[in-house]
Amino acid sequence: MSKYVIGVDGGGTHTKSILVRDDGQVLGTIASGAANFQQLGVEGVKKVCQDILTEMGKKFYLSATQIACWGVGLAGAGREHDRRIVVETIEALGFAGRVIVQSDAYVALIGAFLGKPGIVLICGTGSMSIGMNQKGEIARTGGWGYLLGDEGSGYDIGRRALVAALKDFDQRGSRTRLRSKLERYFGIATIDQIIPKIYSKEIGKDQIAALAPIVFETASEGDLVAANIIDTVIVDMASLILSVAKKLGFHEETPLVVACSGSVFNQKDVLFPKLSAQVATVYPNVSISQPRFEPVVGAAIMALEKIGIQPTEDVLDNLSRFNK
Amino acid sequence: MSKYVIGVDGGGTHTKSILVRDDGQVLGTIASGAANFQQLGVEGVKKVCQDILTEMGKKFYLSATQIACWGVGLAGAGREHDRRIVVETIEALGFAGRVIVQSDAYVALIGAFLGKPGIVLICGTGSMSIGMNQKGEIARTGGWGYLLGDEGSGYDIGRRALVAALKDFDQRGSRTRLRSKLERYFGIATIDQIIPKIYSKEIGKDQIAALAPIVFETASEGDLVAANIIDTVIVDMASLILSVAKKLGFHEETPLVVACSGSVFNQKDVLFPKLSAQVATVYPNVSISQPRFEPVVGAAIMALEKIGIQPTEDVLDNLSRFNK
Numbered sequence: 001m002s003k004y005v006i007g008v009d010g011g012g013t014h015t016k017s018i019l020v021r022d023d024g025q026v027l028g029t030i031a032s033g034a035a036n037f038q039q040l041g042v043e044g045v046k047k048v049c050q051d052i053l054t055e056m057g058k059k060f061y062l063s064a065t066q067i068a069c070w071g072v073g074l075a076g077a078g079r080e081h082d083r084r085i086v087v088e089t090i091e092a093l094g095f096a097g098r099v100i101v102q103s104d105a106y107v108a109l110i111g112a113f114l115g116k117p118g119i120v121l122i123c124g125t126g127s128m129s130i131g132m133n134q135k136g137e138i139a140r141t142g143g144w145g146y147l148l149g150d151e152g153s154g155y156d157i158g159r160r161a162l163v164a165a166l167k168d169f170d171q172r173g174s175r176t177r178l179r180s181k182l183e184r185y186f187g188i189a190t191i192d193q194i195i196p197k198i199y200s201k202e203i204g205k206d207q208i209a210a211l212a213p214i215v216f217e218t219a220s221e222g223d224l225v226a227a228n229i230i231d232t233v234i235v236d237m238a239s240l241i242l243s244v245a246k247k248l249g250f251h252e253e254t255p256l257v258v259a260c261s262g263s264v265f266n267q268k269d270v271l272f273p274k275l276s277a278q279v280a281t282v283y284p285n286v287s288i289s290q291p292r293f294e295p296v297v298g299a300a301i302m303a304l305e306k307i308g309i310q311p312t313e314d315v316l317d318n319l320s321r322f323n324k
Numbered sequence: 325m326s327k328y329v330i331g332v333d334g335g336g337t338h339t340k341s342i343l344v345r346d347d348g349q350v351l352g353t354i355a356s357g358a359a360n361f362q363q364l365g366v367e368g369v370k371k372v373c374q375d376i377l378t379e380m381g382k383k384f385y386l387s388a389t390q391i392a393c394w395g396v397g398l399a400g401a402g403r404e405h406d407r408r409i410v411v412e413t414i415e416a417l418g419f420a421g422r423v424i425v426q427s428d429a430y431v432a433l434i435g436a437f438l439g440k441p442g443i444v445l446i447c448g449t450g451s452m453s454i455g456m457n458q459k460g461e462i463a464r465t466g467g468w469g470y471l472l473g474d475e476g477s478g479y480d481i482g483r484r485a486l487v488a489a490l491k492d493f494d495q496r497g498s499r500t501r502l503r504s505k506l507e508r509y510f511g512i513a514t515i516d517q518i519i520p521k522i523y524s525k526e527i528g529k530d531q532i533a534a535l536a537p538i539v540f541e542t543a544s545e546g547d548l549v550a551a552n553i554i555d556t557v558i559v560d561m562a563s564l565i566l567s568v569a570k571k572l573g574f575h576e577e578t579p580l581v582v583a584c585s586g587s588v589f590n591q592k593d594v595l596f597p598k599l600s601a602q603v604a605t606v607y608p609n610v611s612i613s614q615p616r617f618e619p620v621v622g623a624a625i626m627a628l629e630k631i632g633i634q635p636t637e638d639v640l641d642n643l644s645r646f647n648k
Contacts, residue, residue: 038520141494144516145523148486163472170465172567192468196362199469243496 003068007300010035010074020300024318038076069098071303073107105130111298112259112291124262125209127153129240139247151236154209176225238278256283259291327392331624334359334398344624348642362400393422395627397431429454435622436583436615448586449533451477453564463571475560478533489515500549562602580607583615
């Protein structure tokens with residue numbers, strides 16, 4: 001009888017889960033809401049997992065007892081102590097198999113490099129960088145959230161655009177087309193009307209992060225303020241990568257493999273060459289690409305390995321069919 | 325029979341009210357909580373005003389009908405439409421006299437210059453700048469709140485200190501003594517332990533703003549990262565002043581009078597000379613000082629003028645006795 005695992009990528013705004021057979025075939029996916037452990041706590045995470053299980057049952061006629069392993073990558077679960085709590089929470093759902101919980105960054109790393117050395121830079125609504133060296137040591141940088149960090153994230157880019165537009169309005173900053181574009185985007189007469197919407201949370205973090213493509217578009221039209229935001233962000237992104245490389249003791253002359261994931265890298269045609277050039281000032285042999293697999297697949301691979309199934313090329317081949 | 329007015333300075337975190345006789349004698353003060361119109365709405369502001377009235381009654385045996393005028397400066401009440409709502413709210417408290425509502429920034433301006441031209445820079449938990457020219461025209465800059473602005477505020481300085489400490493921890497930034505100082509201040513082993521406290525709001529905006537003195541202290545000990553934060557903040561402060569000066573059409577060669585108020589200027593011995601030098605690059609005849617009166621006194625003066633009492637030197641003399 002086939003075994004099944006669930007891979008979960010629980011992020012700050014969305015959670016993606018996949019049901020995978022032991023040969024790597026992906027039976028299906030489930031989308032659900034936020035699964036940040038720091039924000040939702042035990043009860044919130046429990047509910048998310050319960051819902052995934054219910055949905056899996058409905059869609060694929062599988063009960064909890066038929067799942068051999070849950071592999072979970074969870075935002076805000078960077079600490080061993082927190083992960084232990086989540087493991088117990090999932091086990092308490094009447095689940096007979098194994099449970100393995102790691103941070104969402106860790107499963108991104110597994111998805112990208114399958115346990116081989118490399119660095120992943122994730123820039124979605126938030127941002128962070130994580131890497132693994134030859135010895136299997138792991139280091140991470142960033143991930144401090146929207147108030148204290150998340151440099152290079154969609155939120156960071158969107159917030160910088162709003163600040164630039166407001167500074168233009170205030171006659172404190174340079175003129176920028178971002179101002180009129182954002183006014184049009186939000187359907188407001190003047191950009192200062194954004195203020196009550198921001199502080200009443202009518203416009204939340206996600207909506208601010210969703211402004212990033214406007215910044216790229218405006219920069220491509222020759223707007224210097226927008227271009228400057230992107231240049232600043234690239235320096236910050238490079239800094240996230242370089243910090244992890246330094247922590248892992250990567251030698252400056254050896255090849256450095258970096259995978260970039262997250263919604264901001266929808267703009268990879270602009271970002272990859274510039275980011276590559278920036279990192280190359282320290283690591284001339286850097287190569288930047290997309291990760292081989294999404295984080296949710298990394299979570300499933302982690303679960304498969306936990307029950308003794310090696311990710312052979314056949315298994316990976318099956319998984320990669322899902323990816324496309 | 326003497327007439328009485330109430331002056332109110334309603335801020336984002338604290339509200340200060342004074343009861344003033346028509347000769348400028350201050351009978352007493354009342355401290356209450358936040359009075360930001362955007363955050364509290366009509367009902368919240370109503371409650372604050374009701375409490376002030378109750379307290380005034382208890383302390384000074386004055387009923388609402390004996391107050392000839394309320395002069396209110398209110399955070400988040402920059403728009404005429406919002407101010408009109410607050411006026412109606414206060415009138416609905418069974419109050420026979422007049423009501424005049426302005427932004428907290430406006431009453432700061434009146435307190436500082438008594439209607440004469442000049443610019444006030446306010447850096448408390450938030451920041452903004454407001455000025456008046458010879459024609460009585462008013463312009464303001466900043467005040468966009470902690471997510472999009474408040475450059476030079478206590479929050480801005482405190483947040484920069486936390487970010488610098490985290491970047492040190494991350495090996496992304498320079499070493500700084502801010503890191504160990506903040507760890508000691510918060511009683512945590514490593515600075516990353518601040519993260520759950522920030523996002524659970526255990527440490528809020530006010531507590532972040534309260535870190536500003538640590539940054540000044542650390543800079544004075546020769547820490548370059550802390551010194552750099554202060555230098556950055558001074559450029560931002562100068563930019564707030566220069567923007568208002570530009571909007572008001574102040575000529576670069578004429579004297580520019582600036583008053584700085586708010587908790588950040590407890591550090592005026594460090595800030596005034598540096599800020600002065602920065603503004604002087606555009607306005608060589610700038611003079612920077614503390615405001616003559618606090619905003620709450622500005623609110624009372626506004627109320628006195630509304631009922632026809634001019635702020636003569638005798639009246640101001642009485643008011644200034646309160647100030648000290």
